[in-house]
């Protein structure tokens with residue numbers, strides 16, 4: 001057992017400040033364990049969101065020493081002994097109270113994405129997906145919606161004004177997943193996903209800093225496997241005259 005110093009942001013939408021605490025920590029613990037002990041022993045009204053304590057629900061996202069992380073997956077042994085650990089709420093979303101933020105922005109963005117369009121009349125078992133298509137989509141589907149990538153992306157982190165026009169890496173990735181699905185026939189309905197992701201959901205704002213990939217607790221290669229291929233697809237469709245003609249005819 002040892003004692004650790006925590007600096008925890010306390011406050012609400014109006015105001016707040018860092019508060020210092022000294023809390024017991026035991027070998028093998030994660031940050032969320034110590035935050036729970038703080039809540040149990042010194043700050044019973046501390047607001048903190050969590051659920052699974054296993055890195056699977058995406059609820060316990062916060063910024064620890066300025067880096068977006070899951071509190072339940074961050075071992076206390078990560079930190080230099082004796083130095084205070086600073087825990088603050090996700091900066092990109094409005095604070096509700098203490099470490100809890102309102103992540104409703106992300107749900108609004110999710111609702112803006114046109115859903116999967118399966119082929120008309122295809123019955124169960126009538127199509128066999130290739131393993132590489134399965135693997136590609138499986139990587140993207142590991143997402144636990146922790147929104148750490150949404151939090152870290154500089155396009156919205158310091159620029160509230162960009163939020164209406166930018167879906168954020170998690171949802172740009174979702175559009176890539178649908179566009180790469182061999183059975184998606186969005187273009188049959190007049191929807192060119194690659195064009196839409198660029199022009200309507202803000203892929204053009206992404207300048208490939210890869211911060212989203214760095215913070216993803218599921219190690220999804222968001223930038224390399226979703227965002228860059230989508231940029232290439234959007235450019236192909238815009239500048240290849242044959243592809244452009246085909247898409248234009250289909251939209252009519």
Ligand code: SF4
Nearest residue numbers: 143144146147149216
């Ligand atoms: Fe979290 Fe990764 Fe999903 Fe982003 S892509 S919400 S960082 S799991």
Ligand code: F3S
Nearest residue numbers: 153206207209210212
């Ligand atoms: Fe943002 Fe990721 Fe692009 S952090 S700028 S969406 S590579």
Ligand code: FES
Nearest residue numbers: 052053058060072
């Ligand atoms: Fe579920 Fe941390 S509590 S991811």
